[in-house]
Amino acid sequence: MLTVLISTIVLAIVGLALGLLIGFAAKKFDVEVDPRVESVQELLPGANCGGCGYAGCADFASAIIHQNADPSNCNSVSSEALKKIGLIAGHEITVRERKVAVVFCSGSYSHTSHHEEYNGIMDCRSASLVGDGDKECHYGCLGYGSCARVCKSGAIEIRDRLAFVHPELCIGCGRCTQVCPRKLIRLVPITAKVHIYCSSLNKPLKKRASCMNPCLACKKCARTDSSAVVIQPNLLQINYSNPPAPDFPERVKCPTGVLATAEQHLKLELLPANCTCGKETKKK
């Protein structure tokens, strides 16, 4: 009994002494830590995707508090969480729309003309350094899948040397937009369901010669609804500040089918091997 008592006392004394020591040290070497950073970090998704431009969620949280970074730079944070972050950080936060990535090209390998063979690293950024890729259209998708490799949510699929985004999987981090050497991938509001899948600024004749699904700038869509599209030289784009309804493609009946919803675009059919319809465009 005495042993237990004494050992308890000894332990208590040692514990007390060490506790005092720690308390003293904590006081002496105190470092201010902002508790708000931690609570902001808890509200961030924690995927550390780097889409916001910071090294990770923790870094971003600290930037929100200390450098007034805009929390809506994170595309994957929900609007409720954004509001809460705004309350914590104490600055006004405009709730931004969620965005998804879109690859603005429909030129799969069998739909485009391509004349030379490429022998090198199977990576878009490396391939673009050698004669700028093997497809004739120098605005289109190279299709070596750099974007698919950096996508953390597996939303990008490469099919017949063309990248497709599955919008339901995309978290809008924007990493793919940074790696694409052709800058084909852009983030658009998730409410926009219809896109014009072409980025080529070539003249319509040249486009026709190099690709089966280009935007020929015929302006049929603009005639259908002029507020839905933005007219640029040789290329039309969807007006993303006023995106058209999903039935827009049916109403327009785009002659090349480049104006389509994501679902329609994903079904972009591959040419059967003996198809002759593309022959005259494939020959230069």
Add this chain to the structure above:
Amino acid sequence: MDFHTLLLVTVGAILVNNVVLSRILGICPFLGVSKKIETALGMSGAVVFVMTLASFVTALFNRFLIATKFKVNGQEIDLSFTRILLFIVVIAALVQIVEIIMKKFTPSLYVALGIYLPLITTNCAVLGAAEMNADEGRSILASTLFGFSTGAGFGLALLLFASLRERLAASRTPKAMEGPAIALVTAGILALAFMGFSGLVK
């Protein structure tokens, strides 16, 4: 305490009975902080420091409190059963203090080490070193040296491992084996290499 014994203690703790690769202690930080050489060096430094200090302090406690038989009311009190408890308390407190000091003076290293710094508390290698000292009945000087060399052995293993992992990070490991999986295989082969030193110190 002659020089020869001290040399044996040092070589034994660093190479022959390497705390990580032979005694399989402290695997958590070994796997956790070995992705980059720089953080591995920082961690090694912290562990060497904590281990040396902890071995010294626990040896003091062992010598003057636990191993001492004293009498109260004519009854002999043996406190040796409280050894582990005492050691844990002492080590935990030490790590806390190291952490506080580090946060103040080397904040970047503090951030880089992250969760693994407080985990030195539960790093069984530190407690293991203290326990081994007590078991072997080493003197305070030998205990401190043993703590230091065990830490150095941990550091050596961690450094080797970090450099290997930096190379592995750039290699074409199969998807299923990436990360900790291949790291553990590497650690196994590394342990095999250290086996060659067995028998150096009887």
Add this chain to the structure above:
Amino acid sequence: MNDTMKQNEQKNMPGCEMLVMSTSPHVHEGSSISKIMMQVVLCLLPVIAASIWHFRFHAVLVIFYCSAFCLIFEQLWDMALHQKSTLKDGSALVTGLILALNLPPTAPWWLCMTGCFFAIIIVKQLFGGLGQNPFNPAAAARAALLAGFSGPMMTWTMRAPAMLPPTVQKAAADFVTSATKHAAAADFQTGATPLGLAKLASGSESVMDALSTSEMYWRYFIGNTGGSLGETCALAILIGGLGLMFLRLIKWQVPLGMLGSIALFTGIVHAFAPELTPGPVFHILSGGVMIGAFFMATDMVTSPMTGWGSLFFGIMIGMLTCIIRIWGGYPEGVSFSILFMNALVPLIDRIFRPHPFGWTSTRAAGVQMRRGEIK
């Protein structure tokens, strides 16, 4: 307009329809991985021949088992991962042969299989295959077998001429009887390797002397002694090793550093404590030092890439081998040392990084120039 213009109006160049795009350079020297591996196999032939000469059918069997199992495991792995077969790069065959040369002649088939599995699957393929493994597959497999199956790995049988000569046997017997604690040492007569004996009889100057006579040296050199398949005949290894150097498949710094440091280190120890170990020639010629220096430590994948790094790498392997041999628990330490130094290779590459051309400061060059020292 003149006629030449029309004459040269050759619009279509035949044969230029399918041009290949790639970066420069557009020509290649013609070497390939499989060629390199076949050259290594070629250089291994003298060693294989010597092992077959010394161990006859045992050697044929072990070499066959090891190469077959290595190739099978490599193929199985490729099939399991649905990838292109990597058999034709030849690295599995080289691993199999070198592993076989590191096994005792009596190695049973299951020992070979375990070794091959360890070498090919665990040490090589799990890391990503050829070029990705930080450890030498053959050395790692030998070390693993030594640790796991020390019995079959230490059983040496040999033909009568390879037995230790009577002088050595007598010296050893005297030592054993005088030191009764070595009661388990009775099997030296049936065929301990010289290294095993040196370890066993550590402390006896007479045994060490008996082991390092010129007659014994000659035996080690031509391979008339016990040991693993490929390590006994130093002459054959030397021929193969020089072939490797001639074909520029290995860096000469590794064998030089390794053999040099072993000679120096054991020379010093022998001079101060002759009862502890035989002389440097014994250490270089016996055991796995030769095959390790020329065929295992020099493995491209697991050795440093720079010359100075390789020299340091070789020296350190030599030192560690000596330490393990003289003071360690194992009679032989080559594979352990190689394995240990393999782990250090990334650090060595980091430390011995070459300076780029023009690293020397221009300021110094400019000063020299103005002084007229460079003309």
Add this chain to the structure above:
Amino acid sequence: MSLTNFKIWHFRGGVHPYDGKELSNQVPAQYAPLLEKYYVVLRQNIGKPPKLIVEKGQHVAKGQKIAEADGFVSAPLHAPTSGTVGDVADIPGANGPNVPAIEIIADGKDEWDTGLEPIKDWRQADITDLRHRIAEAGIVGMGGAAFPCHIKLTPPIEKIIDTLILNGAECEPYLTADHRLMLERTKAVLEGAAIAAKILNVERILLGIEDNKPDAIEALNKLADQYGVTVVPLPVRYPQGGEKQLIYALTGRCVMTGGLPMDVGCVVQNVGSCAAIYDAVAEGHPLIERYTTITGTPVVNPSTWIVRIGTPVREALGFAGGTKSHAAKLIMGGPMMGFAQMTLDVTVTKNTSGILLLSAKETGAYTSDPCIRCGRCVDNCPMHLQPGSISVMVESEHFHEAEHLNVMDCMECGVCAYVCPAKRPLVQHFRRAKSEIIAERQAAKAKAAMKHS
């Protein structure tokens, strides 16, 4: 000048590939026949492309300026023949898919009107005038880099220049353009060098030439003393003609990492540029044509031609008789550093030293095999880098590590990929790393500038 006791420093590394020069080095260079149309690519030099100064439909004389320099680091362009200016349209260029080019439709008269007076007594002429003349003639480095020549001849005042080095090494396999040039226009090369030396005010002129061109060495030696040039035969070793390697070989001076030849008191000029300087100064002719080797085993008559800038490659191959067998690659330049082309529609530019066709047997196909760390690239790299390790780092996108391994010092000579047994596309990895690192540096710079303002 006596050659005895001239010390040659040997650079470490390098290779000796099959040089294929015997295909074309004994054939005298011929003037290319006049074509109907020329396409002069606007961007032919490092730095800013020149500004167009002619209009569609305008008549131009041969040698008339059609685009003028835009800023200091820029060089003007001149009409390759007399005729009418056609469209300015994008054509496939030698180093990019869509480059603007000026179409010149020949009128067949081929009349000179350069507006440049020959300066016959250049030894008495003003240095500023000479410099101005070289800039006006649109001369660029004709060895490959196409750096405007007048800038090299205008070193900053604080740099002490004591040596002019002429690069006649022509270490690239297959090419014999410089060889024929030195043999046939010896006087022009040496006199051009003397002009450059006068501008730079240097006494010492060294001409480095690989010793596989004995006839050219002999021809040069006959006239060299007259112009104060020392002809130094160098051992055949690629890349002997690399700027840094050549300076080291001739003077023993090392150009520091990221430094320029003028940091060690040297200016390097290609022999082709020297001949062009002579033409510009003594004849009053701007740079509108150059020696170009049209060679390769699929070519019927491998030979050297004096072709005009803007000649389509399709026509140029026609000069040499066309092709006789299948060609796998069309290369502008040599096989080690030249650029593969995807069509025959590319045109000759000021730095096209060769048009090379290679058969599938001669070119090595790159693979995606792993690095086996054999270290051959390390042994042979003339810049003393670790190409294998760098490529592994780039492959796994560790660009910072690649930067630590000094990838920015790489000059893309291609020695590493030439010896790599795994046939890895090493140079492509380095280009990738460089472009990523440069992009990152620019981003950091922009960020810093933003913070500053």
